[in-house]
Amino acid sequence: MSSLTMALRLTPYLARSSGSSLRETGLRDAGLPILAFGTVTALLLTVAGGSQVFWSWTDDIAGTYQALAVVAMVLLIIPLLTLGASAARLAARRRDDRLASLRLLGANSATVVWMTVIESTVLAAVGAVAGAGLYACTAPFLGLIQFRGQSIGSHAWLSVPSIAGCILAVCVLAAASAALGLRKVVVTPLGVRTRQTADGAHWVRGLIAAVVVAIGVVAMGMLSSFGAFIVIIAVMGGCFGLALLALNLMGPWILRLRASSQLKRAKGPEQLLAARTVLESPKESWRQVGGVAMTSFVGVFVGVGMAVADTMGTAGDTEATLLVRDINTGVMITLLGSFLMVACSAGVNQAAAVLDRASTLVALDRVGMPRKLMVAARVKAVMSPLFLVAGISAAAAAVLVLPLTGAVLLTRPVVFLTIGGVFAAGFLLVRLAVAAGTAQIGQVLARPERYASVDS
Amino acid sequence: MNAILHAQQLTKHYPGSIALDHVDFTANAGESIAIIGPSGSGKTTLLHCLAGILRPDAGSITLNTPSAPLRLDTLADAALSRLRREEFGFVFQQGMLLPELTAVENVALALMLNGTDRATSESRAAEWLAALGLAGMEQRRLGELSGGQVQRVAIARAQVTGARVVFADEPTGALDSATSTEVLDVLLHSVAANGRTLLVVTHDPQVAARCQRVVELRDGRIVADSAGGVHVPAAPPAQTAAPIHNAADNAAAGNNFKGAFNV
Ligand SMILES: Nc1ncnc2c1ncn2[C@@H]1O[C@H](COP(=O)(O)OP(=O)(O)OP(=O)(O)O)[C@@H](O)[C@H]1O
Numbered sequence: 001m002s003s004l005t006m007a008l009r010l011t012p013y014l015a016r017s018s019g020s021s022l023r024e025t026g027l028r029d030a031g032l033p034i035l036a037f038g039t040v041t042a043l044l045l046t047v048a049g050g051s052q053v054f055w056s057w058t059d060d061i062a063g064t065y066q067a068l069a070v071v072a073m074v075l076l077i078i079p080l081l082t083l084g085a086s087a088a089r090l091a092a093r094r095r096d097d098r099l100a101s102l103r104l105l106g107a108n109s110a111t112v113v114w115m116t117v118i119e120s121t122v123l124a125a126v127g128a129v130a131g132a133g134l135y136a137c138t139a140p141f142l143g144l145i146q147f148r149g150q151s152i153g154s155h156a157w158l159s160v161p162s163i164a165g166c167i168l169a170v171c172v173l174a175a176a177s178a179a180l181g182l183r184k185v186v187v188t189p190l191g192v193r194t195r196q197t198a199d200g201a202h203w204v205r206g207l208i209a210a211v212v213v214a215i216g217v218v219a220m221g222m223l224s225s226f227g228a229f230i231v232i233i234a235v236m237g238g239c240f241g242l243a244l245l246a247l248n249l250m251g252p253w254i255l256r257l258r259a260s261s262q263l264k265r266a267k268g269p270e271q272l273l274a275a276r277t278v279l280e281s282p283k284e285s286w287r288q289v290g291g292v293a294m295t296s297f298v299g300v301f302v303g304v305g306m307a308v309a310d311t312m313g314t315a316g317d318t319e320a321t322l323l324v325r326d327i328n329t330g331v332m333i334t335l336l337g338s339f340l341m342v343a344c345s346a347g348v349n350q351a352a353a354v355l356d357r358a359s360t361l362v363a364l365d366r367v368g369m370p371r372k373l374m375v376a377a378r379v380k381a382v383m384s385p386l387f388l389v390a391g392i393s394a395a396a397a398a399v400l401v402l403p404l405t406g407a408v409l410l411t412r413p414v415v416f417l418t419i420g421g422v423f424a425a426g427f428l429l430v431r432l433a434v435a436a437g438t439a440q441i442g443q444v445l446a447r448p449e450r451y452a453s454v455d456s
Numbered sequence: 457m458n459a460i461l462h463a464q465q466l467t468k469h470y471p472g473s474i475a476l477d478h479v480d481f482t483a484n485a486g487e488s489i490a491i492i493g494p495s496g497s498g499k500t501t502l503l504h505c506l507a508g509i510l511r512p513d514a515g516s517i518t519l520n521t522p523s524a525p526l527r528l529d530t531l532a533d534a535a536l537s538r539l540r541r542e543e544f545g546f547v548f549q550q551g552m553l554l555p556e557l558t559a560v561e562n563v564a565l566a567l568m569l570n571g572t573d574r575a576t577s578e579s580r581a582a583e584w585l586a587a588l589g590l591a592g593m594e595q596r597r598l599g600e601l602s603g604g605q606v607q608r609v610a611i612a613r614a615q616v617t618g619a620r621v622v623f624a625d626e627p628t629g630a631l632d633s634a635t636s637t638e639v640l641d642v643l644l645h646s647v648a649a650n651g652r653t654l655l656v657v658t659h660d661p662q663v664a665a666r667c668q669r670v671v672e673l674r675d676g677r678i679v680a681d682s683a684g685g686v687h688v689p690a691a692p693p694a695q696t697a698a699p700i701h702n703a704a705d706n707a708a709a710g711n712n713f714k715g716a717f718n719v
C-alpha cells in the first residue's frame with residue numbers, strides 16, 4: 001500500500017478515534033490555522049480586487065500601476081509561504097501525541113508527512129473559503145478606495161473563477177510549505193526537542209551580506225554607463241533582489257547578535273528566557289518577523305520618497321500627483337497587509353511552539369514557574385526581534401531618503417504620522433496574534449495529563 | 457520527630473477509578489521516604505497532592521512552616537504555585553529543565569523566579585553544580601550532557617532555593633543501573649547533608665532500600681509503612697520491600713557535601 005493511500009485511510013480514522021478529544025480541543029486548536037489562512041485569502045483577494053482595475057487601463061501610465069501591483073503581491077507572498085509552513089507545523093504538533101500510535105499501526109514517515117499535508121490543506125481550504133466570504137463582505141467598502149481620482153467601485157469584485165483560483169492557490173501553497181516544513185521534523189521525530197546545539201547564525205552571513213551589498217552599490221554606481229533603458233531596469237531589479245538576499249542573510253545574524261547582548265544584560269527570568277529562545281534558533285525568529293523588514297523598508301522608502309515627489313515640481317501635472325497619491329495608498333495597504341500576515345504567522349507559530357514543548361511547560365508549571373512568566377517570555381521573544389527588524393529597516397530607508405526630505409518633514413507631517421500609525425497598528429496586530437497563540441499555554445496547563453511526560 | 461507535612465483522609469477520584477482512598481500520611485523533617493507500590497497504585501497522585509500540584513477531592517494537607525501551619529488543600533492556585541517554587545524542590549524523570557538554557561542557567565532560574573538577582577543566582581547555581589560533580593560543565597546545554605548529568609542538574613535545581621521538602625518521581629527511571637546508583641547517591645547525600653525532607657516515588661527496590669522509611673501503596677491506600685504505627689486497613693500484611701538503613705548511614709556518607717551548601 002502506498003503511503004498516500006495509507007494516509008488517506010488513516011486520517012479520517014484518527015479524527016474519529018479521537019472523537020471526544022477532537023471535539024474538546026481539536027476545533028479550538030484548528031481555529032488558529034483556519035483564521036490565519038482565512039485572513040491571508042481575504043488579503044490576497046483584496047489586493048487582487050483592488051488592483052484589478054489597473055489591468056483594465058490601456059494608457060501609458062497603466063504599465064506603472066500594473067508593475068506596482070505585482071510588486072505588492074510579491075511582497076505579500078513571501079510571508080504567506082512562512083505562514084503555510086507554520087500552519088503545517090501546528091498541524092503536525094496537534095498530531096504529535098498520536099504519532100507514536102501511528103508508528104505502531106505501521107505508518108512510515110511518508111505516511112505521516114502525507115497525513116499532515118492533507119490535514120494542513122484541509123484547514124487551508126476551510127480558511128480560504130471563509131476568507132473569500134470575508135472578502136465578499138468587504139468588497140463594497142473596497143470599492144470606495146480611489147485610484148487616479150476615481151473610486152474603483154464594481155472593479156473591486158473579482159470574477160468567480162479568479163476567486164476559485166485564489167482559493168486553490170492558497171491550498172497548493174499550504175500543501176507545499178507543509179511538506180517542506182515537515183521534512184526536518186519527520187526525519188527525526190524527536191529532532192525538534194532534542195536538538196543538541198543551537199542553530200548557527202554565523203558572522204560569515206554578515207560578511208556575505210556585506211559583499212552582496214557592495215556588489216549592488218557598485219552596480220548602481222555604474223548604472224548610468226549601461227545606456228540601454230532595459231539594462232538599467234534589469235540592473236535595478238537585480239539590485240532589489242540582491243538587497244532582499246542580503247537582508248535574509250543578515251537577518252538571523254543580527255537577531256543573534258542582539259539576543260546575545262540581551263542575554264548578557266538580562267536581569268530577570270523573563271529576559272533570560274526570551275533571549276535564549278531567540279538564540280535557540282535565530283533563523284526561526286527571523287522567519288517569523290522577516291516579512292516586516294522588507295515592507296518596512298519599502299514602506300518608508302516609497303512613502304517618504306513619494307511625499308518628496310509630491311512637493312517637488314509636480315505642480316499642474318495632475319496625472320503625476322495622482323500617481324504619487326495612489327502609490328502611497330498602495331504602500332500603506334501593502335504595509336498593513338504584511339503586518340497582518342506576520343501577525344497570523346506569529347500567532348500560529350506560537351501555538352505550535354507551545355504544543356512543541358507542552359510537556360516541559362507542564363513540568364515547569366508543576367515546579368512553580370508562574371504562567372504569566374511563560375507567556376511574557378514568549379511575547380518578548382517575538383516582539384523584541386519585531387521592533388528591532390522594523391526599526392532597522394525603517395531607519396535604513398529613512399537614511400536613504402531623508403537627505404532629500406528635510407523640508408518635507410515640516411511641510412508634510414501627515415505622511416510621517418500615517419507611516420507611524422501604520423507601524424503602530426501593525427505592532428498591535430502582531431501583539432494580539434501572539435496573545436492568541438500563547439493562550440494555548442492555558443489550554444495545555446488545563447489538561448496536564450494529556451501532555452505530561454511518561455513519568456508524572 | 458517533628459512533622460513537616462501532614463495529610464489526613466486524602467481522597468482523589470478519577471472517572472472510573474479511585475487513585476487515593478482516605479490516605480493518612482505524615483512526613484517528618486529530615487526524613488527520606490520512598491513511596492513504592494505497583495503501577496497505578498496512586499504513588500504519583502499522592503506525591504502530587506502532597507506537593508500542591510493536584511487538589512484532593514477530600515481531606516487536608518498541612519505544611520508546617522516556621523511561621524504558621526499552611527493548609528495546601530485550601531490555598532489558591534497562585535499561592536500554591538509560589539509555595540511550590542519557594543518551599544519545595546522537584547526531581548522528575550524528565551521535562552523540568554529547559555533545553556535552550558545552559559546547565560547553570562537552568563539551576564539559577566529557580567532562584568531568579570524567587571527574586572534573587574542573576575549574578576547571585578548563577579554563582580550559587582555554579583556552587584551546587586560543582587558540589588554535585590558537574591564542575592566545568594556549567595555552560596553546557598542539556599543536549600550536551602548525559603542522562604545522569606542532566607539528573608544532577610535537576611537535583612541541583614530542586615535544592616538551590618533552600619527547599620525544605622524535595623519531591624522526586626522516578627528520578628532514575630530513565631537511567632541505566634550504574635548511573636542510577638550514582639544519581640541516587642547524589643540525591644540522597646545532598647538532601648541529607650542539608651537536612652531536607654525527601655519523598656521519592658520509585659519502582660526500584662535499590663532506591664527504596666536506601667531511604668530511611670518506605671511507604672507502600674496499593675489501590676490508593678497505604679498498606680505498609682516501615683515507620684510503623686500506621687493503621688493498615690484490612691489488607692494483606694505489611695511487607696516492606698527491603699531492609700531500611702538508618703539515618704546515620706546516609707548522614708555519614710553525605711558529610712562531604714556539607715561544606716558546599718550554605719543555602
Ligand atoms: N489524569 C488522570 N485521569 C484519569 N485517571 C487517572 C489520571 N491520573 C491517574 N489516574 C488513575 O489513578 C490511578 C493512580 O495513578 P498514579 O499515576 O498515581 O499511579 P502510580 O502509582 O504513579 O503508577 P505508575 O507507577 O505507573 O506511575 C490509576 O488507576 C490511574 O489510572
Ligand SMILES: [Mg+2]
Nearest residue numbers: 455456499500
Ligand atoms: Mg507514577
